[in-house]
Amino acid sequence: MSDEAMVGGVNTVVRIGERVHRPAGEWTPAVHAVLDHLAAKGFTGAPRAHGFDAEGWEVLDFVPGDVPGSEMVVSDEALAAMAVLLRGLHDATADFVPPAAAAWYFEPREPFDVVCHGDVAPYNTVFRDGRPVALIDFDTAHPGSRVWDVAYAAYRFVQLVEEGAPAGEQARRLALFADAYGLGEPDRAVLIDTVVARLEHLVGFMRSQAAAGHPAFSRHVAEGHDSYYLRNIAFVERHRAVLGAALE
Template sequence: MTGEEVLTGGGVNHVVRAGDTVRRPAGPWTPAVHALLRHLRERGFTGAPRAHGLDEQGREILDFVPGETADHPLPGWARADGALTGVARLLRGYHDATAGFAAPPDAVWYFPPVEPAEVICHGDVATYNCVFREGRPVAFIDFDTAHPGPRVWDVAYAAYRFAPLGDPGHAGARPVEEQARRLRLFADAYGLGDDDRRALVPTARARLDHLVRHMRERAAAGDAAFAAHVARGDDRLYSADIAHLARHEPELTGALTGALTCRSPRSDR
């Protein structure tokens, strides 16, 4: 198709823009994802692209969502508290909108469901999969990794990406005290419940362990994109972050479970 513009992002799929649409490789999970996107639109959730089937090359067709995404090194607006709390509220709205979604009987998901399946997790909420306008998050994109799971499974990974909760020795990382403060902001803006607050840090470790195993398995199977990630040491970086979360779980969990001032996911911060 002529007039296509290659889009950059997570670095796994070849994605192009064609006019007001985006064309992406389809997979066995695409029918379930498109059913989910239709459900979101029916529920009035506008923070996701609409799906328009497949093109003549077998690629999925999605709305192009205008705005900016962010990758490392992150610009200042992506590191601001307002972006953090805005993403938490957008994620809460997304999760709530998935309630009542009836997946097709033959649904296939990129990742297997995680119990308890409370919502449909996005699976990869990160700065490169969030569209911002004037520093405010307006939509999530790239729903390939969507799958049923508990809220905290998605919240923990999003908080890891946006707080962020990485080893302070890594480039661009924040001190533990600042990580704890921003983690609390994220949980408060989402309106996270007490049980999920206590579970968040161990869940983030489990989610990163899942990511490392998946990355290595795909690389071993000959997936060039994941092999490149492993070659540059992404798996080792995530493993160091797992160790960081284990070392500082008391401080991070303490920040989440201290005296609460507000639980409303709609309040401004």
């Protein structure tokens, strides 16, 4: 089978047959440990890891299906299914023990309830027949809390954005996502705060990487991605009351 190069937001990956070869980082061994743990748990919503190739790139299963863009608006059914998929990932990693001296792309965040995917979004989700079936690109996986991951997933899949649906509709879908995940009351009480904190973290990370000369993040900042997230933080803050009321 012929090779197929695919360019993502940060990395270039190559598909060779039924495997995907991706640039590795210092965090890759820890990510492979997570993927091995998920495989052992029988979790099917993630690719399997197959070590490294002769060039030092990581090798993973190719997961067939459709991977949409970041602005995709999913149906209520798909939104609920995404929450269930994320809950399955978190439940499967609740007893994961990181390797000694593990390195992570994002710093671990207490409390360490689960392993967060770190970038749950349509562009990292494989769909089949309009339903999410797997998450891909686990580079940003790291120990953290359920709500830290849920907050960003909700931001991306509910589309908590200024240019999105009316705030009342966003609130309804946010509650649907939280209900389908089975988010507990303490986490529901801090979900809006966590959405804001997660976006602030993203802006800070993006700007620090751009300042360090990372080409992809430098391009993102030049294109105004950081300003986009700041506008959405302001939007969430303006509609905090209606969003929060839906979670009560």
